[in-house]
Amino acid sequence: MTRIITITSGKGGVGKTTITANLGTALAQLGKKVALIDADFGLRNLDLLLGLENRIVYTIIEAIAGECTIEKALVKDKRQPNLVLLPAAQNRNKEAVSPEQMKEIVDRISANFDYAIVDCPAGIELGFRNAIVAATEAIIVTTPEMAAVRDADRVIGLLEAEGIEKISLIVNRLRPEMVQLDRTIGVEDILDILRIPVIGIVPEDERVIVSTNRGEPLVLDERPSLPGMAFKNIARRIEGDDLPFLDLMASYDNLFTRIRRLFKA
Ligand code: ADP
Ligand code: MG
Numbered sequence: 691m692t693r694i695i696t697i698t699s700g701k702g703g704v705g706k707t708t709i710t711a712n713l714g715t716a717l718a719q720l721g722k723k724v725a726l727i728d729a730d731f732g733l734r735n736l737d738l739l740l741g742l743e744n745r746i747v748y749t750i751i752e753a754i755a756g757e758c759t760i761e762k763a764l765v766k767d768k769r770q771p772n773l774v775l776l777p778a779a780q781n782r783n784k785e786a787v788s789p790e791q792m793k794e795i796v797d798r799i800s801a802n803f804d805y806a807i808v809d810c811p812a813g814i815e816l817g818f819r820n821a822i823v824a825a826t827e828a829i830i831v832t833t834p835e836m837a838a839v840r841d842a843d844r845v846i847g848l849l850e851a852e853g854i855e856k857i858s859l860i861v862n863r864l865r866p867e868m869v870q871l872d873r874t875i876g877v878e879d880i881l882d883i884l885r886i887p888v889i890g891i892v893p894e895d896e897r898v899i900v901s902t903n904r905g906e907p908l909v910l911d912e913r914p915s916l917p918g919m920a921f922k923n924i925a926r927r928i929e930g931d932d933l934p935f936l937d938l939m940a941s942y943d944n945l946f947t948r949i950r951r952l953f954k955a
Pocket of ligand 1: 705864894
């Protein structure tokens with residue numbers, strides 16, 4: 691059965707689109723057939739993160755209106771034959787699509803894939819409803835900030851009210867040095883508030899931003915990086931593997947001792 695996963699948060703700018711692009715690519719690397727669906731109308735940046743913006747001819751709007759077939763609207767990724775993107779409309783009214791239309795199109799697409807992953811807009815208005823209407827499960831993304839955690843909490847309530855029971859959490863942009871110095875809430879505190887299972891913790895890392903700007907998801911980079919490993923591990927956990935979490939504090943401690951040693955030398 692196809693798994694339709696919505697990536698959501700409530701608050702904007704916490705890393706939903708980044709995570710959608712990296713998890714989709716990582717699942718495709720595991721041999722799964724993946725359709726990424728951009729439900730963030732007006733912004734349309736999932737295509738940029740995937741480096742597919744120049745290959746877009748049709749969008750979800752034309753597919754819904756029947757102006758093109760669904761197959762024609764799906765943009766294929768040259769680097770990842772298992773991955774396709776259904777682009778969002780640009781400069782179109784957000785009200786142009788209804789939840790019923792969205793559900794129909796996502797259900798039709800997902801029939802041919804192992805995973806359909808829907809990138810959600812910020813907020814909890816129509817765009818949010820469109821992004822969750824077809825979902826069978828959800829991944830909530832939060833950063834270690836109270837404002838983001840509070841919005842995540844609210845969204846969890848809304849998802850449960852919609853009957854989406856399988857909900858897991860990604861804590862993104864964790865800065866071990868801030869946790870160490872007690873300058874931010876830690877993962878334990880976040881779990882105490884949200885009480886949903888955590889499926890991944892991704893450190894703050896500028897390589898994520900560089901890869902975003904380049905239109906190449908970090909998981910495609912062969913050079914090892916902690917965030918790249920974190921994304922790949924999440925994909926494997928989605929697939930059901932029971933993997934230990936990366937010790938982000940340990941890597942920070944090592945760096946810290948290395949720097950100290952440098953200064954002593
Ligand atoms: P959203 O889709 O939730 O609005 P984005 O995925 O667009 O968020 O990410 C917002 C910004 O945060 C982008 O500039 C992105 O590169 C950056 N970002 C996301 N995750 C990380 C991370 N782990 N480390 C550093 N920067 C990140
Ligand atoms: Mg986004």
